[in-house]
Amino acid sequence: AQKITQTQPGMFVQEKEAVTLDCTYDTSDPSYGLFWYKQPSSGEMIFLIYQGSYDQQNATEGRYSLNFQKARKSANLVISASQLGDSAMYFCAMREGNDKLIFGTGTRLQVFP
Amino acid sequence: KAGVTQTPRYLIKTRGQQVTLSCSPISGHRSVSWYQQTPGQGLQFLFEYFSETQRNKGNFPGRFSGRQFSNSRSEMNVSTLELGDSALYLCASSFDPGLRTDTQYFGPGTRLTVL
Numbered sequence: 001a002q003k004i005t006q007t008q009p010g011m012f013v014q015e016k017e018a019v020t021l022d023c024t025y026d027t028s029d030p031s032y033g034l035f036w037y038k039q040p041s042s043g044e045m046i047f048l049i050y051q052g053s054y055d056q057q058n059a060t061e062g063r064y065s066l067n068f069q070k071a072r073k074s075a076n077l078v079i080s081a082s083q084l085g086d087s088a089m090y091f092c093a094m095r096e097g098n099d100k101l102i103f104g105t106g107t108r109l110q111v112f113p
Numbered sequence: 114k115a116g117v118t119q120t121p122r123y124l125i126k127t128r129g130q131q132v133t134l135s136c137s138p139i140s141g142h143r144s145v146s147w148y149q150q151t152p153g154q155g156l157q158f159l160f161e162y163f164s165e166t167q168r169n170k171g172n173f174p175g176r177f178s179g180r181q182f183s184n185s186r187s188e189m190n191v192s193t194l195e196l197g198d199s200a201l202y203l204c205a206s207s208f209d210p211g212l213r214t215d216t217q218y219f220g221p222g223t224r225l226t227v228l
Contacts (some may be wrong), residue, residue: 031213043201045219052214091156098211100169102144103156 002100003027004094004104011109013082020067021077021107023092025047032096034075039089039106049074082111116138117206119221125226129194134223138185138206144168145187146217147179150201160203162187163210191225199227 007022013019025034036048051059051066059066067076079086092104118137126132136197138145146169147159158171162181179189185206201224203219 033213033215036215037219042221043203043224044221045205047205047216050214052150056212094213094223098213098215100158100161100171101205102158102215103148107154 003102004092006092006104006107008107009105011080011099011107012033013079013109013111015084015111016081018078018080019080019082019109021109023076023104024072024074025092025094026073027094027096029096030092034066034068035093035095035101036064036077037091037093037103038086039091041088045091049077051094079109084089084113087111095108117204117218119152119202119220119223121223122221123224123226125228126194127228128194128196130194131190132194132225133188133190134140134202134204134225136187136189136204136206136220137186138204139218140207142206142218143185144210145181145207145214146207147187148203148205149173150203150222151199156203159189161210164217168210171182194227196227199225201225 030051034051038046049061049064063080065078072090089106091106120135144163146161159195161169165181176192181187203222205219207215207217
């Protein structure tokens with residue numbers, strides 16, 4: 001079974017609008033971490049935001065916020081005020097305990113003027 | 114602080130050859146992980162090293178091997194290259210994978226093409 005599911009292969013958003021990228025996960029471990037990475041066409045994976053399973057509040061980092069719904073096992077990334085430079089692949093990832101990092105299949109985001 | 118560096122950035126090899134990729138982690142980081150990324154299989158975990166010991170290993174054949182040195186730099190080796198080994202190989206470093214909040218930071222990758 002997929003541990004990390006990203007159901008949106010591609011998303012379009014207009015510049016300055018907000019966009020939500022979906023991520024659901026599956027784990028029975030009470031201790032886990034959720035991560036979002038951005039991968040531009042250059043290939044480098046850029047860390048965006050982290051949410052721990054015990055964190056009471058949703059994580060935020062600048063224009064990025066994580067809509068963490070633990071009961072639904074979802075960790076959606078919200079990008080506010082999209083910019084052209086946000087066009088990239090976005091990956092959701094999870095680490096159970098101190099095990100390896102597992103990635104979803106990614107969502108390609110395209111921002112248009 | 115310098116980021117994760119990987120060398121070489123691009124590599125072209127022929128089937129049957131072997132290749133060694135290098136990764137230098139962020140200063141102070143003691144863990145290095147390796148991933149293979151292909152259009153068909155996505156991001157797949159290869160192995161993780163911490164303080165010169167392999168902590169985790171993915172489901173790859175024995176042709177794929179790695180090691181970590183005392184300065185935390187890591188190398189991965191692929192022997193008897195196959196066409197299917199063509200991929201972007203990403204290295205990531207982190208401080209301590211035993212910490213729940215430990216975050217991996219990635220290098221720019223090595224793009225390997227096998228002809």
